[in-house]
Amino acid sequence: MEANKKYFSAQLMAWHANENERSLPWKSEQDPYKIWLSEVILQQTRALQGLPYYLAFTEAYPTVRDMAAAADEEAFRLWQGLGYYNRCKNMLATARHISSNLGGVFPKTYEEILALKGIGPYTAAAIASFAYRLPHAVVDGNVYRVLARYFGIDAPFDTTAGKKSFSELAQELLDKKNSGAYNQAIMDLGATVCTPRNTRCEECPLQKKCVAYNQGLIDVLPVRSKKQTVRTRYFNYLLLKCDGKIWIHKRTDSDIWGNLHEPYLIETEQPLTAISLLNSSKFKNLHIQNFKINFEGRTTQRLTHQLINFNFFSINLEKKITIHNVNGIWLNANDLKKIAFPKTLVSFLKNNLYF
Ligand code: SF4
The missing domain is CATH 1.10.340.30 (Hypothetical protein; domain 2)
Known part of the structure; x- marks a missing residue:
C-alpha cells in the first residue's frame, strides 16, 4: 500500500x-x-x-x-x-x-x-x-x-x-x-x-x-451509499400580457433560480391540462374574466436532482390586474432583455420573439 x-x-x-x-x-x-x-x-x-x-x-x-x-x-x-x-x-x-x-x-x-x-x-x-x-x-x-x-x-x-x-x-x-x-x-x-x-x-x-x-472494477467504482433520486416538477407559466407589457416577478431564495425573474407560475406535482389550470386556486387568485387562454409550447430541463417540465400559456388582458400576495410588476416587453431569467425562460422568450 x-x-x-x-x-x-x-x-x-x-x-x-x-x-x-x-x-x-x-x-x-x-x-x-x-x-x-x-x-x-x-x-x-x-x-x-x-x-x-x-x-x-x-x-x-x-x-x-x-x-x-x-x-x-x-x-x-x-x-x-x-x-x-x-x-x-x-x-x-x-x-x-x-x-x-x-x-x-x-x-x-x-x-x-x-x-x-x-x-x-x-x-x-x-x-x-x-x-x-x-x-x-x-x-x-x-x-x-x-x-x-x-x-x-x-x-x-x-x-x-x-x-x-x-x-x-x-x-x-x-x-x-x-x-x-x-x-x-x-x-x-x-x-x-x-x-x-x-x-x-x-x-x-x-x-x-x-x-x-x-x-475489471472501473464500472463499479466509486460507490455511492444510495441512489440519487430525481424530483419531477411541473412549471406551468402563464404569460399575462396587456398593452405591450408582461407581468413578471422575482423568485425567492428558497428554491432553484432564486432572485431570477419569471412570469406567473402555477406549479404542480402532476401534468396539468389547460382546463385543470383554469380550475386551480392559483389561477382563480388572478380574478380575471372574459379571457382567451393560448397554449404556447412545452419543454423540459434536467437539473442534477430535478426534472422540470415547462408548459407555457398566454392570456391577453384588456386591463392590467394586481395579483394578491405576489410581488410582481408589469414590464415593457422591450425591457425583458435587461432582466435575468432562468435559461429555459430566456430561450422561450427569445424563440417567441418577446425579445
Ligand atoms: S486511474 Fe482511472 S483511468 Fe487510470 S487506469 Fe485506473 S481506472 Fe483507468
Missing part, C-alpha cells in the same frame, strides 16, 4: 509535467480572486461551458472590488445560463465583504478562506494551494473517482465516514511542496482521463498499479 501511494503521487506529477495538455485560462493563475471566480463557476459546470462565463466576469470585474461594486441585476445577467444562482448571490456577498471589511485583500490562510460565505473545503483548498502554495488537498468528484479506482476502495464516498477517509487519503498523497501542481494534476486526470464513462485507461499514468483497471 505505501509503495502504491508513492507511485501514485510520483506518476501523477510526472504526467502533469510532461503529458497533461489541458489548457484553460485559469490554470497557473495566482490571483486568489480569479481562482475563486473560476472555482465558483466550475461547481456543477463543465470547464468548456464555464469558460465564456469566466472570461465575461473577469472582463467586467477584473478585481474583487469591481465585483463588489457591481449591481446585482447586472451580475445575474452575466451568470444567466449557469444555473445554481445562489452561487452568484454568495459570490457577490463575499466580494462585498472582502471589499468592505478586509480592505479588498483576499484572505491568505485556509481557515480564513473557508470562513467566507459560499466557500467550502474544496474551493478553500484550491485557492490556498493555487494562490499561496499551502498544503491542502482538493477533494471533489474527480478526486473520489481517481482514488476509489486506483486504490480499489469500495466504501461509499458520500457518507460522513467516507468523506473523512477519502479526505485523509488525499491529504496524505498530496505533494506538500507542490500542492498547487498536484491538485491541478489530480483534477485534470479525473476530468480528462479517469472520466465517469469512456475512461481512457490506455493513456493513464496510473494504469500499471490501478486496482480498478487490473480487476
Whole structure:
C-alpha cells in the first residue's frame, strides 16, 4: 500500500509535467480572486461551458472590488445560463465583504478562506494551494473517482465516514511542496482521463498499479451509499400580457433560480391540462374574466436532482390586474432583455420573439 501511494503521487506529477495538455485560462493563475471566480463557476459546470462565463466576469470585474461594486441585476445577467444562482448571490456577498471589511485583500490562510460565505473545503483548498502554495488537498468528484479506482476502495464516498477517509487519503498523497501542481494534476486526470464513462485507461499514468483497471472494477467504482433520486416538477407559466407589457416577478431564495425573474407560475406535482389550470386556486387568485387562454409550447430541463417540465400559456388582458400576495410588476416587453431569467425562460422568450 505505501509503495502504491508513492507511485501514485510520483506518476501523477510526472504526467502533469510532461503529458497533461489541458489548457484553460485559469490554470497557473495566482490571483486568489480569479481562482475563486473560476472555482465558483466550475461547481456543477463543465470547464468548456464555464469558460465564456469566466472570461465575461473577469472582463467586467477584473478585481474583487469591481465585483463588489457591481449591481446585482447586472451580475445575474452575466451568470444567466449557469444555473445554481445562489452561487452568484454568495459570490457577490463575499466580494462585498472582502471589499468592505478586509480592505479588498483576499484572505491568505485556509481557515480564513473557508470562513467566507459560499466557500467550502474544496474551493478553500484550491485557492490556498493555487494562490499561496499551502498544503491542502482538493477533494471533489474527480478526486473520489481517481482514488476509489486506483486504490480499489469500495466504501461509499458520500457518507460522513467516507468523506473523512477519502479526505485523509488525499491529504496524505498530496505533494506538500507542490500542492498547487498536484491538485491541478489530480483534477485534470479525473476530468480528462479517469472520466465517469469512456475512461481512457490506455493513456493513464496510473494504469500499471490501478486496482480498478487490473480487476475489471472501473464500472463499479466509486460507490455511492444510495441512489440519487430525481424530483419531477411541473412549471406551468402563464404569460399575462396587456398593452405591450408582461407581468413578471422575482423568485425567492428558497428554491432553484432564486432572485431570477419569471412570469406567473402555477406549479404542480402532476401534468396539468389547460382546463385543470383554469380550475386551480392559483389561477382563480388572478380574478380575471372574459379571457382567451393560448397554449404556447412545452419543454423540459434536467437539473442534477430535478426534472422540470415547462408548459407555457398566454392570456391577453384588456386591463392590467394586481395579483394578491405576489410581488410582481408589469414590464415593457422591450425591457425583458435587461432582466435575468432562468435559461429555459430566456430561450422561450427569445424563440417567441418577446425579445
Ligand atoms: S487506469 Fe483507468 S481506472 Fe485506473 S486511474 Fe487510470 S483511468 Fe482511472
